[in-house]
Amino acid sequence: MPRENKTRFAVLAMLSLGPRSGYDIQRQIRRTLGHFWSESHGQIYPTLRKLRSEGLATARTLPKKGKPDRNVFSITPDGREALRNWLGRPPEPPPVRNEMLLKTFVGWHVPPSVLVQHVEQLKTYYTDLEGQYQKFARFLKTRVAENVDATYWLLTLRSGQLYIEARLRWCDEAVTTLRRVERDQARAPKCRQTARSARMNKLIAEAKAALPKPMNRVQDGVKKNV
Amino acid sequence: MPRENKTRFAVLAMLSLGPRSGYDIQRQIRRTLGHFWSESHGQIYPTLRKLRSEGLATARTLPKKGKPDRNVFSITPDGREALRNWLGRPPEPPPVRNEMLLKTFVGWHVPPSVLVQHVEQLKTYYTDLEGQYQKFARFLKTRVAENVDATYWLLTLRSGQLYIEARLRWCDEAVTTLRRVERDQARAPKCRQTARSARMNKLIAEAKAALPKPMNRVQDGVKKNV
């Protein structure tokens, strides 16, 4: 996964909204970006120190009556420049590691009902989330009139909504398909796993020519073979 | 990102199709799972050694006239059991780190046209991929008749198709929205960045109550607050 350190920019993005402490940054990332970005505080504190040493942020220490002092960081003009510069560079595609699909790929090792259960659980999860997104979309839309920039937040939300729609459609299709496979299996003569493995192995070999080629960097349309 | 080591299961999944070398596994993961899973060989070779020491795989060394011996690994009954056991456990949601959306969230720091460019590039990328997926879907469908298990592969492909559809729709909506913002900006009086930052800062504070809560583990429907 390491390619370029994105944590820096997530932190700078938060600081661009106003001065904040490490704790504030983590909480706000969780709350506002949590659906498409994550950072742990174990990353944030060292990153803040580095940003400061590079002159992209400054720190002010407010002594507190409690124990730990509160360190409030502010973005500098250089920091803003770095942020804008990053915004101008084409984004890298997100890392892909979808466990549900990995399970699906070798799902024929277990009865279809096993996958159906997972899919149903996903569906419940996404359905709940869909409702929350809708509610929040309504809220944001009321603010666009007085704050056009709310549109950008709305855009990220819209991405989530479309994503969820796609996921839910897949869940429905998958359940239907898996149930059909189950029915067919009940009717047809049982087949040994070793034979099925061999058949899949053959299929993969035959598929070779038709296989779509993943390109893992969008930026250079050149797509070095990966 | 570390939670449970999934590499083991990706490797076991490949081995479940038949004996393979580390090199074969990496190549096949790239080609068949590449669109929703990735592993580097720096992970695969150590994992194979570990699987072997745990009795989930066995190795056979074929001496080669060239230089390096070819180490072919096979899955053991225990390995198959471990795979089935993993298949039975609910999948964890994929890690979320979408750089395009992070850029979108703070996109008001740069002219809308900057984001438009990124979105157009994404669109080109996904459009190309869509064609490849369609072609491959046609191929797979011709094989389902003689190999029902091809259905599982088709399911993962279908997930990708729906995902791409959603992405493409978002791209179109985003371009429309961003162009509208651009037009409005040209007409309206210019506003200082500091004022805009302050407004966004306020919006985030006000949004707090309406914010959807990300749950990062599907399995326990209980969703500990994250």
Added chain:
DNA sequence: ACGGGCATGTAATATGTTACATGATTCA
């Protein structure tokens, strides 16, 4: 009174990619 949020950080550990090392064969 006990759990969670507030609050800051470090250290241990896990996970992941890329560079290095080495060299044959194949294809344009």
Added chain:
DNA sequence: TGAATCATGTAACATATTACATGCCCGT
């Protein structure tokens, strides 16, 4: 002839999470 693929591994490094350390305040 030079790049890509075949082929296997190790080591250096980057990145990320969780546990540890410490302690107040607030709500139930």
